[in-house]
Amino acid sequence: MKYYWLVFSFLLLSSPFQPTAASSLAWTIVVHSRVYSVFAPFGRELKFWASSVLEWEVADYRETILVYYRLLYNAVLHNELSSAARYCGVLLALLLKAKGYTEALGYSLIPVLESLDWSSIRVLDWRVEEIVDWWLLYEPKSLEDLAYAYASVALSLLEKLPVNSFTRVLYTPYLRELYLASLISVVVASTYFVYKRAKMEGGL
Amino acid sequence: MRWPSEELNYTFSWRIEGERIFSEVRAGGRVLVFRHVLGRRESTIVRLEQELERLVIYCSYRPPYALRIFLAGTRYEWNVTAYEFTGGVKLPAYGVFKVSVEVEGENVFLKGSGVVELRAEYERRLLDYAFTVLPLLSVLASLAGSRRKRRLAFFSLLPPVLLFAFPSLVLEQHPLWLTLGCGFFTLLVTYLVDREAFSRALGHIAILTALSSTTVVLGNPIVLLLGGFGAVVFLASAILYPSELDKTERFYKSTMLLYSLGVLAMEALNEVAVTVASFLHSPSTGFIEAVRTQVMFASNLFALTPVIAPLYHLARLVHSYQRAEEARRVLEKLASRPKD
Numbered sequence: 100m101k102y103y104w105l106v107f108s109f110l111l112l113s114s115p116f117q118p119t120a121a122s123s124l125a126w127t128i129v130v131h132s133r134v135y136s137v138f139a140p141f142g143r144e145l146k147f148w149a150s151s152v153l154e155w156e157v158a159d160y161r162e163t164i165l166v167y168y169r170l171l172y173n174a175v176l177h178n179e180l181s182s183a184a185r186y187c188g189v190l191l192a193l194l195l196k197a198k199g200y201t202e203a204l205g206y207s208l209i210p211v212l213e214s215l216d217w218s219s220i221r222v223l224d225w226r227v228e229e230i231v232d233w234w235l236l237y238e239p240k241s242l243e244d245l246a247y248a249y250a251s252v253a254l255s256l257l258e259k260l261p262v263n264s265f266t267r268v269l270y271t272p273y274l275r276e277l278y279l280a281s282l283i284s285v286v287v288a289s290t291y292f293v294y295k296r297a298k299m300e301g302g303l
Numbered sequence: 304m305r306w307p308s309e310e311l312n313y314t315f316s317w318r319i320e321g322e323r324i325f326s327e328v329r330a331g332g333r334v335l336v337f338r339h340v341l342g343r344r345e346s347t348i349v350r351l352e353q354e355l356e357r358l359v360i361y362c363s364y365r366p367p368y369a370l371r372i373f374l375a376g377t378r379y380e381w382n383v384t385a386y387e388f389t390g391g392v393k394l395p396a397y398g399v400f401k402v403s404v405e406v407e408g409e410n411v412f413l414k415g416s417g418v419v420e421l422r423a424e425y426e427r428r429l430l431d432y433a434f435t436v437l438p439l440l441s442v443l444a445s446l447a448g449s450r451r452k453r454r455l456a457f458f459s460l461l462p463p464v465l466l467f468a469f470p471s472l473v474l475e476q477h478p479l480w481l482t483l484g485c486g487f488f489t490l491l492v493t494y495l496v497d498r499e500a501f502s503r504a505l506g507h508i509a510i511l512t513a514l515s516s517t518t519v520v521l522g523n524p525i526v527l528l529l530g531g532f533g534a535v536v537f538l539a540s541a542i543l544y545p546s547e548l549d550k551t552e553r554f555y556k557s558t559m560l561l562y563s564l565g566v567l568a569m570e571a572l573n574e575v576a577v578t579v580a581s582f583l584h585s586p587s588t589g590f591i592e593a594v595r596t597q598v599m600f601a602s603n604l605f606a607l608t609p610v611i612a613p614l615y616h617l618a619r620l621v622h623s624y625q626r627a628e629e630a631r632r633v634l635e636k637l638a639s640r641p642k643d
C-alpha cells in the first residue's frame with residue numbers, strides 16, 4: 100500500500116503545475132471583486148494560467164494587457180466562463196509581471212495583500228486604456244503601496260466586466276434565440292390584435 | 304594549486320579533421336580542446352502568420368534541419384526534411400511577445416529573434432447586437448393600427464437610426480433604460496402623430512414594455528419565455544375563433560399585464576421577506592433561505608399565469624363552439640321535422 104502513496108506523491112511532486120505566489124495574488128483579487136461568483140467554479144483554471152504567464156517573454160505589456168482585457172470582456176459577455184477564467188488569470192498575472200514581478204516578491208506581497216483594508220481601495224472610474232497606462236507608469240514607494248495600487252487597478256478592470264446575468268443571457272447561444280423568439284411572438288400577437296381592431300373600427 | 308592571475312607557459316596547436324577544425328591550448332598540465340564550426344554567411348527567413356486561432360510558420364532552408372521556436376513560454380520543434388516547410392500550432396497566447404528561432408542542421412546553427420504581435424480575433428455576429436433593436440419592435444404594434452404609417456415610422460425610427468451612428472452610446476446603456484426609453488418614446492410619437500392608433504396600441508405597447516422591463520429587472524429570460532408561450536396560444540385562439548377576438552384581446556392584455564407586474568411585485572416581496580427575515584428570531588442563512596423559498600413558491604403561481612390563462616381560454620372556446628355546433632344540429636333537426 101505504501102508504494103501507492105509513493106507513486107501518488109511522486110506524481111503530485113512531478114506535476115507540471117505548482118501553484119505560484121502570482122496565482123494566489125490573482126485569486127485574492129478575484130475573491131474580493133464582484134466577479135467572484137462567476138469565477139468561483141473555475142478557480143483552478145484561473146490559478147493555472149496566472150502561473151504559466153510567469154514564463155512568458157512579453158515585448159509590449161500595454162498591448163498584451165489590453166488584448167487580454169478585451170478577450171476577457173468578450174468571454175464573460177458570451178458566458179464562456181472557462182475561457183474567461185483563463186483570460187482573467189493571464190490578465191492579473193500580466194499586471195504583476197509588467198511591474199517586474201518575481202516569485203520572491205510575490206511571497207512577501209501575499210501577506211500584505213491579505214491584510215489590506217479592502218473597503219478603502221479606490222475603484223478607478225477611468226477608461227481601460229487609462230487605467231493600464233497609469234499602472235505601467237506608476238512607481239510604488241513600498242510593498243504596501245504596490246499592493247494597494249495593484250488591488251485598485253485589478254478591481255477597477257474587473258468592475259467593468261459585464262457580469263450582469265441578463266446581459267450575459269442575451270449573448271448566450273440558445274437562450275438568446277429562445278428569448279428573441281418569445282419577444283417576437285408577443286409582438287406578433289399584439290400587432291395582430293391591433294390590426295384586427297383597426298380594421299373592425301374602419302381605421303385602416 | 305594554481306592561483307588567479309598566475310602566469311603560465313602555454314602551447315597552442317590546431318588541426319583539420321574532415322570538415323572540422325580542432326584547436327588545443329595546453330597550460331599547467333591541462334588541455335583545452337575547441338571544436339570549431341565553419342562559419343559562413345548562412346541565413347534563412349522564418350515567417351510567422353496568424354490565422355483564425357492558429358499560428359502558421361513558414362521556413363525555406365536546405366534540409367535536413369531542426370527548427371525550434373520559443374514563443375510565450377512554449378517551445379515548438381520540428382524535424383524538417385523538405386526545402387519548403389509550413390507548420391501550424393494552436394495560438395499559445397495573444398499580445399506582443401518576444402520570439403526566438405533556432406535552425407540546427409549538419410554543421411550549421413542559425414539563431415534569430417524578433418517580436419510577434421498576436422491579435423485577438425473578434426468574431427461578432429449580427430445577432431449579438433439584435434437586443435439593441437428589440438425594444439423598437441413595439442413600433443410595429445402602433446404601425447399596425449395607424450393610417451399614417453409612413454409618418455409614424457419615420458418619427459419612430461429616426462432617433463434609433465441616429466443612435467446607431469454612435470453604437471458605443473447604445474451598448475453602454477443598461478438594457479432596462481433602453482427598453483423603457485423605447486417604450487415611452489413609441490407611445491409619445493404615436494400620441495403626437497395618430498391619436499386613434501394611440502388608443503388602440505396603448506395597451507399592447509404597455510404590455511411589451513412591461514414584459515421586457517420585468518425580464519431585464521429580474522435578469523431572468525424565463526419571464527419572457529413564458530409570456531411568449533402565452534402570446535402564441537392567445538394568437539391561435541384569435542385566429543381560430545375570430546368572432547371572439549374582442550374577448551380574446553381583453554383577456555390577453557389583462558393576463559400579460561397581471562403576469563409581468565405580478566412577477567415584479569413578487570420579486571419585490573422576495574427581497575422584502577429576505578430583509579425582514581434578518582430581523583426575526585435567530586436569523587441564519589438557512590432561515591433566510593427558507594423564507595426566500597416560501598416566497599418563491601408564491602411567486603411561481605404568477606409565473607403560471609401566461610400558461611394556464613390562454614390554455615383555459617382556448618379550451619373554453621373549443622368547448623363553447625362544440626356546444627354551439629350541437630345546438631345548431633338540434634335546431635336544424637327541429638326545423639326539418641314535419642309539423643303536425
